[in-house]
Amino acid sequence: MTTSTRLLTRKRFMPLMVTQFFNAFNDNLYKTALVLFVVYSVYSDEKQEAFFSGVASLLFITPFVLFSALAGQLADTRDKAAIIRIVKLCEIGWASLGAAGLYMAWQGIAVHTVAIPMLLAVVFLAAVQSAFLGPIKYAILPQHLKKDEVLPGTGLVEAGTYIAILTGTILAGFIDIEYAIILVVITSIVGYLVCRWVPDAPPQGNHELHFPLLEPYAEKTRNPVLRWIGYAPVALADQVVMSWRLVKKTRDIREIWFAIIAISFFWTIGAVLFIQFPPLAKNQLLATPEVASLFLVIFSIGIAIGSMVINTLLKGEVSARYAPTCVVLMGIFLMGFYFVCRAWVPNEAGELLPIEQWILEPLAIPLSLILLGISTAGGMFVVPLYAFLTTRCAPDAASRTIAANNIVNSLAMVTGSIVALGMTALGIPVAEQLMFAALMTAIAAWLGKKLHNAEIEAAPAKAAL
Structure with a gap:
């Protein structure tokens, strides 16, 4: 029995992995069902569709910037399993609100004035929940x-996450919206029940929660009215200060810092691609929502494959030696994806093709295989970098290290989303925007090389310990 298969039978690991599976599944079921429904059923203009997809992605990313510092503090100062249970209970609330918004949009009730704003607000709430869960899933x-189980465990969590993304994305594209409404709520309830089996994980250290701006403000502002009026902006500023301090601390360890920056560029590329897939499938490839869902599915399968392949190549060792090669390969596949999209000839009838007809198009199979190559190379690049974050820091700082990673990742993805929205506003076709993602892999390769050099430099010191 391998380490990976043995972990799948252990209570100290399996409930956590299943909890994370249901969380990723529900996030992607809701977000994909929302974007596909609005793109295909509400709007009929490529710019509007790409803009909506970009706004939804931007709203999903922003909470990671705002709340990751607080999430990291909580995870290092409180029982991680207890936080998981609270967060999963909150998921039932946003899932119910999201189901109500989807129902209103489906029935045509105040679609633009109430339903769509409500749906986008729930995207934000779902991301807040993920921001608080994010530092825990790896830090725990x-x-x-055991030490030799961390990399296989990280790979399993990463693979399970992308299988969940895959499953949620498939269902979002292939089931009717009324079934998606019900399933979002049911999944949130099941996820909460499963998370109650996660073993306790008390804090490892004597850290206390600290709010550098809010605490002095509360002491000085005695008037209760002024206190409540000023609480929100001060609390928001507090999160910015905490985030900056948290990120600054991670720069002390070069391996961790380069890993964080490299991961950030990977997810920036992923964010841009996920924004582009629905309008690209509809307008460039003349395909139905099922094909847009298929693209997201293939991307998720490739990440899962890549995470397993790199674990086999490294044989449990945490190393970035393959990172530059993997991300260069990813860039080559991205350029291939762009050229195939440019060469695509729409069907003569000019109609949206269902998946069973679209797959018979001459370039459909090559396009799908190239996309699989993009995501497989990406998975091989990013998974070892996550292992760096939890194995190169002090045990009592793991959650805050993951939180710092989430903050930098989110800032990078926000930047990528804004650039994608800007390119759309300037009238740059979605297919042309693929080259922006391809060019970013060159920077990621340079960062991967810097990380590997830092790893080599740190090796003698580690061997001496």
Whole structure:
């Protein structure tokens, strides 16, 4: 029995992985069902569709910038399993609100004035929940797993996450919206029940929650009215200060810092691609929502394959030696994807083709295989970098390290989303925007090389310990 298969039978690992599976599944079921429904059923203009997709992605990313510092503090100062249970209970609330918004949009009730704003607000709430869960899912692994189990455990969580993304994305594209409405709520309830089996994970250290701006403000502002009026902006500023301090601390360890920056560029590329897929499928490839969903599915399968392949190549070792090669390969596949999209000839009838007809188009199979190559190379690049974050820091700082990673990742993805929205506003076709993602892989390769050099430099010091 391998380490990976043995972990799947252990209570110290399996409930956490299943909890994360349902969380990723529900996030993607809701977000994909929302975007596909609005793109295909509400709007009929490529610019509007790409803009809506970009706004939804931007709203999903922003909470990671705002709340990751607080999430990291909570995870390092409180029981991680207890936080998981609270966060999963909150998921039932946003899922119910999202189901109500989807129902209104489906029935044509105040679509533009109430339903769509409500749906986008729920995207934000779902991201807040993920922001608080994010630092825990990796930081809890060294606490429950043995040293030689951390990389396989990280790979399993990453693979499970992308299988969940895959499953949620498939269902969002292939089931009717009324079934998606019901399933979002049911999944949130099941996820909460499963998370109650996650073993306790008490804090490892004597850290206390600290709010550098809010605490002095509360002491000085005695008037209750002024206190409540000023609380929100001060609390928001507090999160910015905490985020900056948290990120600044991670720069002390070069391996961790380069890993964070490299991961950030990977997810920026991923964010741009996910924004482009629905309008690209509809307008460039003349395909139905099922094909847009298929693109997201293939991307998720490739990440899962890549995470398993790199674990086999590295044989459990945490190393970035393959990172530059993998991301260069990803860039080559991205350029191939762009040229195939440019060469695509729409069907003569000019109609949106269902998946069973679209797959018979001459370039459909090559396009799908190239997309699989993009995501597989991406998975091989990013998975070892996550393992760096939890194995190169102090045990009692793991959650805050993951939180710092989430903050920098989110800032990078926000930047990528804004650039994608800007290119759309300037009238740059969605297919042309693929080259922006391809060019970013060159920077990611340089960062991967810098990380590997830092790893080599740190090796003698680690061997001496």
